[in-house]
Amino acid sequence: MARLSLPACLIDGQPQHQVEVTDRGLAYGDGVFETIAIVDGVPALWQAHLNRLQAGCQQLGFSAPTQQALEQDLAALDLPDVGVLKLIATRGSGGRGYAPPDAPTPRRVVQILPPRPALEAEHSGITVRWCQTRLAAQPALAGIKHLNRLEQVLARQECQADGSAEGLMCDVKGGLVEATAGNLLIDQGKEWIFPTGVDCGVAGVMQSYLGRLADQWGINVVHRAFMPSEMNDATALLICNSLIGVVPVYAIGTQKLASSLNYERIREHLITQRLIAV
Structure with a gap:
C-alpha cells in the first residue's frame, strides 16, 4: 500500500x-x-x-x-x-x-x-468551571475509554456557554472526579492527590504515568475522594492527559488557586522524554 x-x-x-x-x-x-x-x-x-x-x-x-x-x-x-x-x-x-x-x-x-490547538494561557494557567453535568455511576464501564461520551458533550456545552477553557466534573455523590477531557492532579508539594469517583471516570494513561513518576521523585501519591468544598486558594490543581501533558488551573470561576510547585518540573520531564511536543 x-x-x-x-x-x-x-x-x-x-x-x-x-x-x-x-x-x-x-x-x-x-x-x-x-x-x-x-x-x-x-x-x-x-x-x-x-x-x-x-x-x-x-x-x-x-x-x-x-x-x-x-x-x-x-x-x-x-x-x-x-x-x-x-x-x-x-x-x-x-x-x-x-x-x-x-x-x-x-x-x-x-x-x-493535526496537532491539537494550544489552550489560551495554558502555561500561566487556565480558568475552568464547575460543571452541573454529573458522571453517572456504572461499575461495568468505569475506567475504560468507551465511545459513550454524552456526559462530556453536555459538560463541554456548559464550558462553551461561558467561555471556560475546561470544566470539572463530579460524581453522583458530589465528589470531584476529572475534567471533561483529562484527569486531575492536586499538587501539595510532597504529596499528590488523584481524585477518585464512585464507579465512573476514565483511568488516564498520563495520570498513571505521573503516578509512577511521583514514586521516582519520592512524592507520595494518594488516591481518594476529594470534595469541591476542600478546594481553596492554597490548592494547586493540574489537568493532565496524553495530548496536553499537564496544564495548571489558575482559577475555578472567580476562585483563584495556588501555583503548582511541580508544574515546571513535570512539563520539562515530559518534553525531555518526548511525551509531549513543545
Missing part, C-alpha cells in the same frame, strides 16, 4: 473515511477509543494506550485489534513529526436491537490528525 499523507484514515487496514451505517460504534457507542500524541514521529506512551484499548474491548466482550494489525496500519501511514493518533475499536456491524451478534467482526479505525 502506498504511504498516505496527512490527514489520513485507515478502516480495517484500508484507506477509507466512512464506516457502515450498521456499525455498532455509530449506533450504540459500542466500542472504545484512544487519543495519542505523536512526538518526533512516534506515538507517545504507545504500549500503555494499547493496553487500555485492549482492556476496554475485553470489558465490553469483543476481540481487540491485535498489536500487529495496528502497527501494520501505522507503518502504512505517514506519521508526522507532531500530530495526533486516534484509534477506535468497535464491535463491528450488527442488526437492529441492542443484543450483539453471536460472532461479531470487530472493526478498527486508525486516524492521523
Whole structure:
C-alpha cells in the first residue's frame, strides 16, 4: 500500500473515511477509543494506550485489534513529526436491537490528525468551571475509554456557554472526579492527590504515568475522594492527559488557586522524554 499523507484514515487496514451505517460504534457507542500524541514521529506512551484499548474491548466482550494489525496500519501511514493518533475499536456491524451478534467482526479505525490547538494561557494557567453535568455511576464501564461520551458533550456545552477553557466534573455523590477531557492532579508539594469517583471516570494513561513518576521523585501519591468544598486558594490543581501533558488551573470561576510547585518540573520531564511536543 502506498504511504498516505496527512490527514489520513485507515478502516480495517484500508484507506477509507466512512464506516457502515450498521456499525455498532455509530449506533450504540459500542466500542472504545484512544487519543495519542505523536512526538518526533512516534506515538507517545504507545504500549500503555494499547493496553487500555485492549482492556476496554475485553470489558465490553469483543476481540481487540491485535498489536500487529495496528502497527501494520501505522507503518502504512505517514506519521508526522507532531500530530495526533486516534484509534477506535468497535464491535463491528450488527442488526437492529441492542443484543450483539453471536460472532461479531470487530472493526478498527486508525486516524492521523493535526496537532491539537494550544489552550489560551495554558502555561500561566487556565480558568475552568464547575460543571452541573454529573458522571453517572456504572461499575461495568468505569475506567475504560468507551465511545459513550454524552456526559462530556453536555459538560463541554456548559464550558462553551461561558467561555471556560475546561470544566470539572463530579460524581453522583458530589465528589470531584476529572475534567471533561483529562484527569486531575492536586499538587501539595510532597504529596499528590488523584481524585477518585464512585464507579465512573476514565483511568488516564498520563495520570498513571505521573503516578509512577511521583514514586521516582519520592512524592507520595494518594488516591481518594476529594470534595469541591476542600478546594481553596492554597490548592494547586493540574489537568493532565496524553495530548496536553499537564496544564495548571489558575482559577475555578472567580476562585483563584495556588501555583503548582511541580508544574515546571513535570512539563520539562515530559518534553525531555518526548511525551509531549513543545
